[in-house]
Amino acid sequence: MIVKGFKQLPLCEIVGVVEVRYVDFVNLKYEPSATDVICTFHVEPEGISIKEAAGGVAAESSVGTWTELTTAKPYVENLAAHVFSIKKSTVKIAYPLELFEAENVPNILSSVAGNVFGLRALKNLRLEDIELPPEILRRYKGPKFGISGIRKLLGVSDRPLIGTIIKPKLGLRTVDHAKVAYEAWIGGCDIVKDDENLSNQRFNPFEERLVKTLEARDKAEKETSQRKVYMINVTAETNEMMKRAKSVLSQGGEYIMVDILTCGFAALQTLRNLDLNLAIHAHRAGHAAFTKNPRHGISMKVMAKIARMIGVDQLHIGTVVGKMFETSEEVTENCKALKKEMNGLRQVFPVASGGLYPGIVPALVRFFGKDVIIQAGGGIHGHSDGTVAGARAMRQAVDATLTGTLLDEYAEKHRELRIALETWGQSA
Amino acid sequence: MIVKGFKQLPLCEIVGVVEVRYVDFVNLKYEPSATDVICTFHVEPEGISIKEAAGGVAAESSVGTWTELTTAKPYVENLAAHVFSIKKSTVKIAYPLELFEAENVPNILSSVAGNVFGLRALKNLRLEDIELPPEILRRYKGPKFGISGIRKLLGVSDRPLIGTIIKPKLGLRTVDHAKVAYEAWIGGCDIVKDDENLSNQRFNPFEERLVKTLEARDKAEKETSQRKVYMINVTAETNEMMKRAKSVLSQGGEYIMVDILTCGFAALQTLRNLDLNLAIHAHRAGHAAFTKNPRHGISMKVMAKIARMIGVDQLHIGTVVGKMFETSEEVTENCKALKKEMNGLRQVFPVASGGLYPGIVPALVRFFGKDVIIQAGGGIHGHSDGTVAGARAMRQAVDATLTGTLLDEYAEKHRELRIALETWGQSA
Numbered sequence: 001m002i003v004k005g006f007k008q009l010p011l012c013e014i015v016g017v018v019e020v021r022y023v024d025f026v027n028l029k030y031e032p033s034a035t036d037v038i039c040t041f042h043v044e045p046e047g048i049s050i051k052e053a054a055g056g057v058a059a060e061s062s063v064g065t066w067t068e069l070t071t072a073k074p075y076v077e078n079l080a081a082h083v084f085s086i087k088k089s090t091v092k093i094a095y096p097l098e099l100f101e102a103e104n105v106p107n108i109l110s111s112v113a114g115n116v117f118g119l120r121a122l123k124n125l126r127l128e129d130i131e132l133p134p135e136i137l138r139r140y141k142g143p144k145f146g147i148s149g150i151r152k153l154l155g156v157s158d159r160p161l162i163g164t165i166i167k168p169k170l171g172l173r174t175v176d177h178a179k180v181a182y183e184a185w186i187g188g189c190d191i192v193k194d195d196e197n198l199s200n201q202r203f204n205p206f207e208e209r210l211v212k213t214l215e216a217r218d219k220a221e222k223e224t225s226q227r228k229v230y231m232i233n234v235t236a237e238t239n240e241m242m243k244r245a246k247s248v249l250s251q252g253g254e255y256i257m258v259d260i261l262t263c264g265f266a267a268l269q270t271l272r273n274l275d276l277n278l279a280i281h282a283h284r285a286g287h288a289a290f291t292k293n294p295r296h297g298i299s300m301k302v303m304a305k306i307a308r309m310i311g312v313d314q315l316h317i318g319t320v321v322g323k324m325f326e327t328s329e330e331v332t333e334n335c336k337a338l339k340k341e342m343n344g345l346r347q348v349f350p351v352a353s354g355g356l357y358p359g360i361v362p363a364l365v366r367f368f369g370k371d372v373i374i375q376a377g378g379g380i381h382g383h384s385d386g387t388v389a390g391a392r393a394m395r396q397a398v399d400a401t402l403t404g405t406l407l408d409e410y411a412e413k414h415r416e417l418r419i420a421l422e423t424w425g426q427s428a
Numbered sequence: 429m430i431v432k433g434f435k436q437l438p439l440c441e442i443v444g445v446v447e448v449r450y451v452d453f454v455n456l457k458y459e460p461s462a463t464d465v466i467c468t469f470h471v472e473p474e475g476i477s478i479k480e481a482a483g484g485v486a487a488e489s490s491v492g493t494w495t496e497l498t499t500a501k502p503y504v505e506n507l508a509a510h511v512f513s514i515k516k517s518t519v520k521i522a523y524p525l526e527l528f529e530a531e532n533v534p535n536i537l538s539s540v541a542g543n544v545f546g547l548r549a550l551k552n553l554r555l556e557d558i559e560l561p562p563e564i565l566r567r568y569k570g571p572k573f574g575i576s577g578i579r580k581l582l583g584v585s586d587r588p589l590i591g592t593i594i595k596p597k598l599g600l601r602t603v604d605h606a607k608v609a610y611e612a613w614i615g616g617c618d619i620v621k622d623d624e625n626l627s628n629q630r631f632n633p634f635e636e637r638l639v640k641t642l643e644a645r646d647k648a649e650k651e652t653s654q655r656k657v658y659m660i661n662v663t664a665e666t667n668e669m670m671k672r673a674k675s676v677l678s679q680g681g682e683y684i685m686v687d688i689l690t691c692g693f694a695a696l697q698t699l700r701n702l703d704l705n706l707a708i709h710a711h712r713a714g715h716a717a718f719t720k721n722p723r724h725g726i727s728m729k730v731m732a733k734i735a736r737m738i739g740v741d742q743l744h745i746g747t748v749v750g751k752m753f754e755t756s757e758e759v760t761e762n763c764k765a766l767k768k769e770m771n772g773l774r775q776v777f778p779v780a781s782g783g784l785y786p787g788i789v790p791a792l793v794r795f796f797g798k799d800v801i802i803q804a805g806g807g808i809h810g811h812s813d814g815t816v817a818g819a820r821a822m823r824q825a826v827d828a829t830l831t832g833t834l835l836d837e838y839a840e841k842h843r844e845l846r847i848a849l850e851t852w853g854q855s856a
Contacts, residue, residue, distance in 0.1 A: 059626075063596045066783050067806035067852070070808060070814045071608050076599035079631070099598055101627045104664045106690040111598075111625040114690065114713030115782070117720060120753045125715075168491045170527055170539075179599035180499050197489075197539040199529045203507070236532045237697040238666040262534040262542065264692005269665035285542030289555075289725045290718040297717045297725075325548045354543070355494050386498045404700035424495070 245354025615819025
């Protein structure tokens with residue numbers, strides 16, 4: 001890994017020196033071991049070859065730097081990452097397990113999703129996928145409930161779950177918040193959740209909201225004889241978040257919601273490690289700052305795998321349709337990350353949320369199947385007859401879809417759905 | 429904020445509906461109040477006007493959604509954000525203070541840096557700047573030491589601080605790690621730091637490293653009669669991170685290092701709130717996943733302000749030169765964010781790190797002035813005569829620069845610098 005003879009280089013050519021060293025991290029004959037961490041990157045070099053750029057990523061994210069070191073030791077070379085596949089711009093790198101502190105998510109990310117994005121020698125770099133070996137996965141709890149546990153909790157085994165977000169997203173006072181929640185549950189929602197930026201503002205303080213909304217839940221459960229749950233947003237500084245989560249438990253809640261990216265993985269690990277008897281709904285506010293560009297950043301799939309490993313029970317992964325940007329390919333990949341075998345960890349319930357309404361339920365179910373939580377905010381509270389009618393319309397759309405009935409046909413005998421279709425239309 | 433008559437719209441035109449509502453969030457006559465949070469965004473619309481797109485950002489990050497709501501209340505409208513300036517693609521939005529939980533950084537980010545990046549109606553969106561009012565800033569401790577406190581701690585008042593990162597970045601065993609640290613201090617470094625992805629790996633466990641490296645520090649202090657500090661990386665799950673920080677304190681350390689982005693702001697707030705008598709060195713591993721693209725994501729300046737508010741004492745903000753990508757304009761902005769008046773919060777020491785070596789010290793000092801921590805890893809340990817000589821060469825470069833002597837001239841009587849210049853050259 002040592003190259004000599006780069007004297008008197010003007011600064012702008014330092015990158016040229018780097019190239020020479022970096023190819024030493026490429027070994028296309030390397031066969032990853034069962035304990036390696038495998039990362040797939042999209043790599044766009046800036047003025048160097050793809051091989052050099054790929055090696056540069058492997059070096060910077062493992063044991064290399066830009067110049068020869070007198071402090072290098074032969075035993076360190078065993079820890080070098082290996083580029084073992086380059087196909088066009090897609091590069092696969094294998095990292096020895098020993099590089100990481102297995103229990104430490106921030107540490108793993110500081111290596112494979114750290115400095116590498118800033119290298120001057122790369123025009124773009126995207127971490128597309130990460131495969132974590134059993135040796136790492138077994139250190140994590142994964143979801144406490146997962147899809148099967150959530151279904152058991154709610155007593156709903158055979159249909160998508162229907163959720164709503166209280167709207168307006170901010171500003172509603174506690175009494176009005178609880179009233180909207182009650183109406184959504186009465187109308188047929190299983191789940192009511194806070195919006196991602198509601199926490200403990202003065203207009204709707206956390207503790208008061210928790211108590212009042214759980215009272216509304218109890219009332220709705222009694223009147224409907226169905227299980228209803230409230231996902232209150234506990235996102236905050238770690239200790240405050242723990243306090244809020246414990247408060248939810250002591251008040252009889254079953255669920256908490258966390259903005260996993262703006263709060264961060266160290267705090268999410270802490271929360272999950274508490275192992276409270278609470279399902280964790282994971283919101284991904286902020287993800288698109290680094291997931292949206294298909295050529296740079298980190299894919300949502302990687303975030304989904306990390307969140308599942310730590311142990312969230314539900315995660316927003318895009319809607320395919322609606323107001324957010326993701327393609328169906330991306331959402332399919334996100335879904336797989338939540339559901340496919342992962343060292344025995346439970347499956348995470350995928351959540352579709354953002355600009356949804358009754359007319360697109362058939363398309364959603366066609367895409368996701370029954371194992372999806374369909375959340376509509378405006379698509380429920382925007383119903384001209386109000387929230388109860390809006391929630392009914394959503395349930396009617398789900399019922400129609402599951403019995404194979406066209407929405408238009410079902411709407412003939414279901415007024416709420418008919419109005420929703422007239423208001424927002426329907427997708428093909 | 430209510431618009432009627434968007435019946436039977438095919439899904440792809442929902443965005444068209446959104447436009448109509450979103451302009452209601454634009455009020456170019458609005459004058460921000462002293463308590464508003466002001467955000468500057470770069471906005472690139474996708475098929476809608478800049479005015480509509482700007483309004484969309486204000487709506488989604490405050491009280492709006494994509495459709496008319498029956499649950500809206502007149503009192504909520506007072507909480508709407510206002511687009512008050514649109515100049516080409518630069519949009520300024522004022523958010524009423526009441527929208528936020530002032531003490532809760534994740535909450536603030538979930539609003540202003542949350543869902544907005546994913547809106548389908550935007551091609552690109554970048555949060556360029558954030559101005560936080562005194563009402564929010566006064567809830568935070570800010571840096572415990574800051575530039576003046578760090579200078580006092582180290583007893584160095586009139587020159588840049590010289591730091592090194594132990595290299596190879598991963599893999600060195602504890603005894604070798606401590607030896608390299610010792611040599612760097614003896615050679616003239618003030619600071620030795622871990623690399624961002626060293627935490628508690630088996631090859632170099634945290635507790636053992638802490639003890640051995642502080643022993644080396646004590647020895648180096650005794651031999652040089654100068655203050656020397658070790659910035660050990662405590663990044664981990666929150667409770668583990670607190671434990672490690674306390675351990676540093678009990679072992680006689682003065683400093684900790686944290687990867688603030690991969691660990692996350694909830695945990696950073698928790699750490700700072702502990703208010704231990706430790707300076708916090710903030711590494712920004714991972715930032716370029718969302719800061720690198722000048723048209724999408726979040727600027728480093730925003731992160732710098734948030735980090736200062738929470739209270740880190742030192743922060744990596746780019747090198748202008750070196751292996752990382754940032755332009756001098758960006759680094760200048762980052763620097764300002766750390767130093768300019770901010771409700772009386774202490775100034776954060778800017779850290780330049782990444783591909784640095786003696787030959788670029790004059791350029792660095794010209795750019796940063798004396799208030800900068802110059803960190804060189806490969807640029808010290810890559811010196812052909814070893815780490816002691818490498819550290820000496822860095823100090824010689826600083827000494828020459830501060831006395832206005834050309835490096836070439838100074839090198840005539842300083843062998844270590846001469847070799848460094850011969851090895852890596854120098855910048856203009």
